[in-house]
Amino acid sequence: MVSIGAVARRVRAYGGQFLLLATLTLVTTLVISGVPRIVNGHAQEGLRTHLDAVPPQQRDVTYSTGPLVPTSEGGSPVAARQGDLATVEAGMPPVVRRMVERRWFTAETRPSRVVGPDLAAKNLLVDLGLRAVPGMEEAGTLVEGRWPADAPKGQPVQVALASRVARELNLRVGSRLTLAAPGPVSPAAPPRAPVHVVGLFEPRDDSDGIWDGLPPLLRIGEPPWDGDPFIAVGVVDAGALNRQAVAGWPLAFSWRYRLGADGIDIRELDQVIDGLQQMTREAAGRDIVQGLDIPLRQFSAEVDSARTVLGVIAAGVLATLAGLVVLAAGLLVRRRRAEFTLLRARGGARTTSAGRSLAEALLVVPPAAVLGWLVGGLVPGAPGETRWYALAAAVLVAAALPVATLAASTGGGRRDLVRARPSARRLTVEAGLLVLAGLAVVLLRRRGLTPGEVDPLLVSVPVLLAVAAALVAMRVYPWPLRLVSRLAARARGSVAFLGTARAGRSVVAVPLVVVVLAIATAAFCAVTAAAIEASRDRAASRVVPADALILGERIAADTGAELERLPGVRAASPVLREAGQRLAKDAIGTETRLGGVTVLMVDGPALARMAREADVDMTVPAALLAPAGGTGPLPAVVSPTVAAELADAGLTGSAFVSAQGQRYEFRVAERAESFPLLRADSARFVVLPWQALPRRDYAAVPTGFLVAGDDLDAEALRRAGDAGQSRFQTGGTVAGREPPRGVEVLTYADTRRQVGEGGANGVLAFGFTAGAAGGTALGLLAIAFTVLAGARERGQVLSRLRTLGLSRRQWRGLLLVELAPLVGVSVLTGALVGTALPLLLNPVLGLSAFTDGVQVRVAFEPGLVAAVVALGALALGFAVAVEALNNRRMRLGEVLRLGEEN
Known part of the structure; x- marks a missing residue:
């Protein structure tokens, strides 16, 4: 029989060594229990930050139908479809359903041609859609007039417009319009419907997801080509849509759900991605659009890589702790060698000493392991499946002492x-x-x-x-x-x-x-x-091979001089980037039947100088340092894919590429897997030296500027860039119709x-x-x-x-x-x-x-x-x-x- 009291006395006699062994046990189980919680906590916070950076529209899951011609049954088709908002959500996988933060239902007609005196006064061609969205009155504030109601039969359809939309379309409260039926419609349906503008509204919060439907409510859709109509959407009462549906006009419905990070558990990330894919496969006859799986997959890849690295680190730490346990057990056995030798001299077997050590280890190790596990459980974060790892670690630590006792030498001598x-x-x-x-x-x-x-x-x-x-x-x-x-x-x-x-x-x-x-x-x-x-x-x-980068559409060439006059700016260099350009065999544009390329023009010497001054790790290829005034094809840096295609076509020494309507002859001087200012996955590009461009009637216009300087003011750079865009837009023979979008300013920091x-x-x-x-x-x-x-x-x-x-x-x-x-x-x-x-x-x-x-x-x-x-x-x-x-x-x-x- 093993006396617990005797074991306790021996543990007390060698308290320092056993305390060391217990501490190592506690630390080991604490690491096994607590570190996964910390990792999951950091991953959860990282996921929340990652999703917050995703545009809200990309976090939407939208179910929709095409234009549906109502059946002969009576009732309210809008109300019936609105009831599906909860039904569709209930059909989502549970891991996705928990992420739903907000939901919206929309019923609408497809945009169709609308005419009226106010539109004709400005010679505007407009298509108007009618939309009913529950909760619109709470999300918007009336600026003028009232919210639309369900007008009696035979009366015009009442509609409310965003004040910006009304202003750009020359409409106001009281405007009378005639809306053509969105075809095809039933033969009995009226081909036109009178429309009366009864109210103008502003959003309480323009970032509210209720406004994110397409086409948008808060702005007009620009025509993609000359002769195409503007697209606008007006708000109507659900009863008005019901009346139009009964009259034979087709309606489209959508159910939109915004997902958030609060309802997702980092441990269920893969299940969420699989759930989104399952929803895409099982849309139950509806069209579904969602883009959240892309950022989730990106984050999942990062977490997987991080866990792989953590596996290497954890292996080293746990192996070190195991070695320390072996050292601690060996130190304890070394201190007690005389005791074990005496036991052998009195007739005890080697297993007697090992049994004594095992009893002592069982008195010390399990409580320390349980304490370490419990302390690790107090760490914030989701727990990992590490219970069995902790148990295995405790068993191994408890076995270390008897094994060290069996392996200890009992001989003497000056070792x-x-x-x-x-x-x-x-x-x-x-x-x-x-x-x-x-x-x-x-x-x-x-x-x-x-x-x-x-x-x-x-x-x-x-x-x-x-x-x-x-x-x-x-x-x-x-x-x-x-x-x-x-x-x-x-x-x-x-x-x-x-x-x-x-x-x-x-x-x-x-x-x-x-x-x-x-x-x-x-x-x-x-x-x-x-x-x-x-x-x-x-x-x-x-991305930014200088101290700052200004990107826009077309910016006046004199903007570089304006930038250099700003405080802190030492130099500015033009950049031109155009995607989707075709390669040609000659100056007249003979087709090569090769794919499109992205054309990038940079001032090579200026880029090299800016990279040095900004302490940026990059080397400008020698081909882009060609001097001005040269003859023959421009030396170009091209991607390996494009270089191989040009070589197969026999165009390595001379090919042509378009940029802003001008063709430039170039030759393949160098190849590069990637180049600054281009996307990391860009596999088709041609980079030309700006300083060596030949003279043309219409010089190349920068689409951006690289800036070198200290303590740069991003807002001042933005104002200068916007002014340069406006000067180019309005300084030509034909002025642009709409002001360009503001430039984007990226700083290296x-x-x-x-x-x-x-x-x-x-x-x-x-x-x-x-x-x-x-x-x-x-x-x-x-x-x-x-x-x-x-x-x-x-x-x-x-x-x-x-x-x-x-x-x-x-x-x-x-x-x-x-x-x-x-x-x-x-x-x-x-x-x-x-x-x-x-x-x-x-x-x-x-x-x-x-x-x-x-x-x-x-x-x-x-x-x-x-x-x-x-x-x-x-x-x-x-x-x-x-x-x-x-x-x-x-x-x-x-x-x-x-x-x-x-």
């Missing part, structure tokens, strides 16, 4: 002075681990992985590489130390000789592996984070911030921060364990040396010399492994999801060298401090008297 030759079995195991690590990397890169899943091969690769590197370091680093020790033996003084001799004979297999694991995890986080940040810089510079914010970046930032901090802290803890594991042997040696006259200063120097090789090799090996991991795993981690599609390139970071040196110095100082504190606690004289090996 620190014995150079043990590794056995053939151990060398075989170590060689097998090296081969296994190499095979795992090759298999992972060839096979790839499924992002977002816990891939056993992926999580094992960092651990295997760290273990393999630690084994190599463990076998290699004693050799130079022994050489240094021989050289030190010939020199004066004993500190260097004794320190290097002891360091070269140290048995540090497990401690070295644990430290390498911890430092490798921290270095992996630091290197990968730096690579992502550098790639985000490149992503921002691809804002673009860089947008690339690094939102989405799953919070998850990734947490993973890198926690991994770097946790790896560093656990590495220091592993070094402390390493120091404590050999503290008694070193204490005995130092006690003897102190009696032989070793001074306190020499004693500290001896500690430094003995511990420096182990600490330095551990930190350096861990840093090298952590730097190699991103290079090896980059193709399978999917990190481009966080860099706006830009490929992440892992490069050497000079700051890493300084960080490794600083971490090594910190670790060495920490090790010496732990040793000094331990020696002060044990008192070296008593170590010499009480040491069993004395």
